[in-house]
Amino acid sequence: MTTVRKSGALRLTAWGAPPRLVDLEVPVPRDTEVLIRVEAAGICQSDLHVLDAAADHLPYPVPFTLGHEVAGHVAAAGPAATGIAVGERFAVYGPWGCGQCGRCAIGHDNYCDRRGSLSWSGAGLGRDGGMAEHMLVPDRRYLVPIGDLDAAQAAPLTDAGLTPYHAIAALTGKLREGTTVAVIGVGGLGHLAIQILKAITPSRVLAVDVRDDALELAHRSGADLTTLTRPDSGKVLRAATEGTGVDAVFDFVGNDETLALGARALRAGGDLVRVGSGGGQLTITKPGPLPQGGTLSLPFWGTQPELHAVIALARTGRLRVETELFPLSAAHSALDRLRAGRIRGRAVLVPTGPGELP
Ligand code: FEH
Ligand code: ZN
Ligand code: ZN
Numbered sequence: 001m002t003t004v005r006k007s008g009a010l011r012l013t014a015w016g017a018p019p020r021l022v023d024l025e026v027p028v029p030r031d032t033e034v035l036i037r038v039e040a041a042g043i044c045q046s047d048l049h050v051l052d053a054a055a056d057h058l059p060y061p062v063p064f065t066l067g068h069e070v071a072g073h074v075a076a077a078g079p080a081a082t083g084i085a086v087g088e089r090f091a092v093y094g095p096w097g098c099g100q101c102g103r104c105a106i107g108h109d110n111y112c113d114r115r116g117s118l119s120w121s122g123a124g125l126g127r128d129g130g131m132a133e134h135m136l137v138p139d140r141r142y143l144v145p146i147g148d149l150d151a152a153q154a155a156p157l158t159d160a161g162l163t164p165y166h167a168i169a170a171l172t173g174k175l176r177e178g179t180t181v182a183v184i185g186v187g188g189l190g191h192l193a194i195q196i197l198k199a200i201t202p203s204r205v206l207a208v209d210v211r212d213d214a215l216e217l218a219h220r221s222g223a224d225l226t227t228l229t230r231p232d233s234g235k236v237l238r239a240a241t242e243g244t245g246v247d248a249v250f251d252f253v254g255n256d257e258t259l260a261l262g263a264r265a266l267r268a269g270g271d272l273v274r275v276g277s278g279g280g281q282l283t284i285t286k287p288g289p290l291p292q293g294g295t296l297s298l299p300f301w302g303t304q305p306e307l308h309a310v311i312a313l314a315r316t317g318r319l320r321v322e323t324e325l326f327p328l329s330a331a332h333s334a335l336d337r338l339r340a341g342r343i344r345g346r347a348v349l350v351p352t353g354p355g356e357l358p
Contacts (some may be wrong), residue, residue: 027136099138181250183303
């Protein structure tokens with residue numbers, strides 16, 4: 001009698017319904033696919049946006065397994081998956097594109113030319129992801145070696161690390177000695193943004209958040225100044241730069257208040273970088289909220305080469321992800337705590353094995 005091996009997975013089975021922990025057959029990798037035994041999967045605010053989406057809001061076909069921040073080791077590989085060995089440990093690059101366009105050809109899948117017509121945004125976003133014991137990755141090119149890096153550190157770096165790294169890398173030419181940067185929102189992405197800024201730029205970093213414990217995390221992450229969000233926060237940030245304003249603002253919240261604060265705090269020629277999708281609006285007029293020469297950018301996730309750079313930075317010990325670990329079976333409580341704003345740093349699921357299913 002053949003024993004069918006089972007594998008737990010957290011799946012969105014219907015729009016607007018809570019995700020379900022189900023038992024699936026372990027997938028079999030074909031062609032260039034690689035089967036990963038998941039060691040860790042981060043939980044992102046975007047997962048909440050997916051779970052809260054109305055049926056016709058996203059092009060994703062349900063059901064699918066959630067999880068776009070994944071690390072683990074190779075369990076098996078398809079016949080055309082070359083240069084890979086069982087047991088090798090990897091972080092998974094998540095924003096899978098079409099795989100054929102000019103952007104995907106150079107590993108910039110996050111800006112795939114066909115993204116608007118795809119029925120997915122990436123792993124765990126319309127395609128089966130890694131909030132599971134196993135995950136199929138379409139191709140070896142989406143895997144970044146992590147050596148002996150702890151998977152619960154590596155997994156969040158594939159999004160909470162890669163996204164700020166991508167946003168910061170676009171400005172490194174401007175963030176020279178003597179510049180000052182504000183980071184608004186010190187959560188999963190913000191605390192790593194502070195560490196990345198301190199690691200790859202000479203800028204002073206000012207951190208802003210509504211929570212005292214987040215400012216404590218900002219301080220531990222290397223922020224040079226921390227301040228609670230208040231009506232006069234723009235003045236505080238301007239005062240911290242002798243009145244000139246900050247050279248760049250990275251807004252990891254993205255609500256009306258933080259966008260307006262970011263615009264107010266900017267120096268002439270400064271850059272407002274909106275990363276958070278907090279539903280905020282900023283009407284750009286001229287003259288208007290942005291200073292003369294000011295720019296607004298909307299970076300999305302990051303590139304494959306940048307994920308290699310983030311993992312390399314982490315392996316030198318210069319990035320430390322603040323995490324709260326949960327077994328896969330506690331995924332619902334982890335999601336509830338994220339929704340209630342009661343996760344410090346990043347919530348990470350650790351799928352330990354079949355025994356943990358309820
Ligand atoms: C993923 C999919 C769609 C929107 C935003 C995201 C982010 O979590 C990726 O960093
Ligand atoms: Zn995400
Ligand atoms: Zn593409």
